[in-house]
Amino acid sequence: MVLILFAVFVVWRIDSPRVERFRAEVIDRVVPSFDWAMAPLTGTVHLFTEFQSYRRLVEQNRDLRRELQQMKAWKEAALQLEQENAKLRDLNNVRLDPALTYITGVVLTDSGSPFRQSVLINVGSRDGIMDGWPAMDGIGLIGRISGLGNETARVLLLTDTSSRIPILIQPSGQHAMLTGDNTNSPLIEFLENPDLVRPGDRVVSSSDGGVFPADLLVGQVVLGSDGRLRVRLSADYERLEFLRVLRSQPRESILDPGALIAPRDTSQSTDAAQPEEPASAEGTNG
Amino acid sequence: MAEPTSARRWVGRVIFPLLVAAIALVQLLPIRTTPTIFPMPDVILCLTCLWVARRPDLVPVWIVAGIFLLSDIFFQRPPGLMAGLVVILTEVLRRRASALRSMSFVAEWTIVGVGIVALTIANRSVLIIALADRAPLGPVMLQLMLTVMIYPALAFANMIAFGINRPGLGEVDAFGRPL
Structure with missing residues (x-):
């Protein structure tokens, strides 16, 4: 029996995506059926914590x-x-991205472990959710979809140790990575020039690498007690109840250099592609 | 005479998974979604050790394996690793169960505590060898300490609620075998 269990672990190590998909499927089967017990329990606990504030x-x-x-x-x-x-x-004549619409989901469970920061929401691939889409509360970014079932999806919070997202620090325009480290305020890493960044600067997501849509509010820069730059998140992590999952379309990428430099036939016209380029370039810069 | 005791054993076998399911449900409730520096103890692990050390007949190995494989899946741990290690630990405890019975409570607590520490170290070493993601060391140590600390409280609570005490030396089950 021990051998079987360790074999499961080895399989997970070798073929992680498949086993994670299996995990998502198991959770997808079980958790929604416990909703009847979980919702009132959560409500009761919240009632008691709120009762203290009535005074x-x-x-x-x-x-x-x-x-x-x-x-x-x-x-x-x-x-x-x-x-x-x-x-x-x-x-x-600026064109904004009209494709950012969202789907709202309710938080079902959290990760149940003190070392993993994620929540399960009640929308899944049935509702058209896809892996990697960002999730927000009303104000700021919460995390992204990582793990998808039919009726449920797991949102990996920005505070999880395996969460990395590209960010832009606003007035100075510095690019960096936001790295979760299991604390309330994630760490800013790979900053080009830390001298240009001050506590209080706005942090928004950036579309570097095509992972995320740009310009979603993340939070503010703060100086941690360990002297490193961190981000105080704008989203209210204390009370995650309803999450918005943004539909993020993959960005159109420009693959060929066009016919600007190369000599071209007068018979072929590539002008049709030209007006698109400045618009999408502006979109990437935010 | 045989009927009620055998029935009681099956009731015990049903109670344990239900208890674990209730604890897991509470842990999964989205009450605290912010990271804490003060992790909750691993109640399920401690409870399993307690039941195996005291009433090994109520917690057969397949229940332990099933529970921990499921909790691996639900709590986002690498599936199978923790379950395998817990099965090894509980089998070691099960083999010593009759010896544990004649020891003092402090000795029982120490042995279970050493077992849980060894399990954590083994878990971490395997993860390091497999180059898998590991939880930060500080909170893990804290959780380990808390898990060992709550053992007496759990033992007391289970004795009151379910009568999970250490069987006396001469006690026999329905078929006359020593417990």
Whole structure:
């Protein structure tokens, strides 16, 4: 029996994707059938944790009112900026990517282990989800789909030790990798010039390598207590309940150099491909 | 006389997987989705050791193997490795079960603790040899310590709830074999 179990391990080591697919399938069969027990239990636990905060309800309410007042001012500013932005975009003839639509799923379970950071959501390949698509809560990036069943999909959180995504740090335009290390704030690695990056800078995803759509909000740069640059994530990891999975289409890539330099026949026209290039180049730069 | 005791054994065999399933369900609830520096102890492993050390007849090896293979799958661990190691550990404990019975509780606790430590080391070594992903060392050590620490509490709770005590020296089962 021990030999059989170790054989399973060896098979996993040799042919990991197949076994992981099997794992996804098993979870896909079992977990949705336990939904009836899990949903009320989770709800009850949340009820109890929230009950503790009722005692501080009055002061919380006051704080919220004050915050709301500030937010109204910000909202006004944002509206004005949005209009200005729209006007400028119109002047510059910028094309935004219209393909970013999303599917919303509910979190079923977490990974159940303190060393793995992932959640299982209740949408899967039945809903057209594909491996590698990014998942967000309302605000920021949460992770990406890694492991797909028919009715469930596993979202690998940015905090997991095996999570690596390409990022762009906003005012300075520096490219880097965001590396999860099982803490609340993932690490920034492979930064070209750390001097240009300050705590408080905005971090967004970048489309380097064609893995992710660009310009999804990730968080803010902070200086960790160990003196390394980390990212405080914008998404609310405390309460993951509903996740949006973005449909990300693979980016069109430009393979041939075109006929700009090479001599060409006058009879063949490659002009039809020309207007596409500046637009997609702009898209990649964000 | 034979009927009730045999039935009790089967009830015991059913209770154990149900208990483990309940614990696994609670662990899977998406309550804490942020990483913690303070990992929860591995209750399922500790519980299995406890039952095997005290009532090996209620936890046959196929139940142990099945439970841990499933939990490997659910908890995103490399499938089979942990299950195989746990089967080895429980078989060692099972062989010593009658000897454990005549020892003091502290001795039983020590032996199980050493077993769990050895299991963790073996697990990690195999993962290193296989060049597979490993969890960070610090939290693993902490979890290991906590897992060993909760053994007395689990032993007490199980004694109260399910009567999983150490069988007395002269106790026999339905067929007159010593337990």
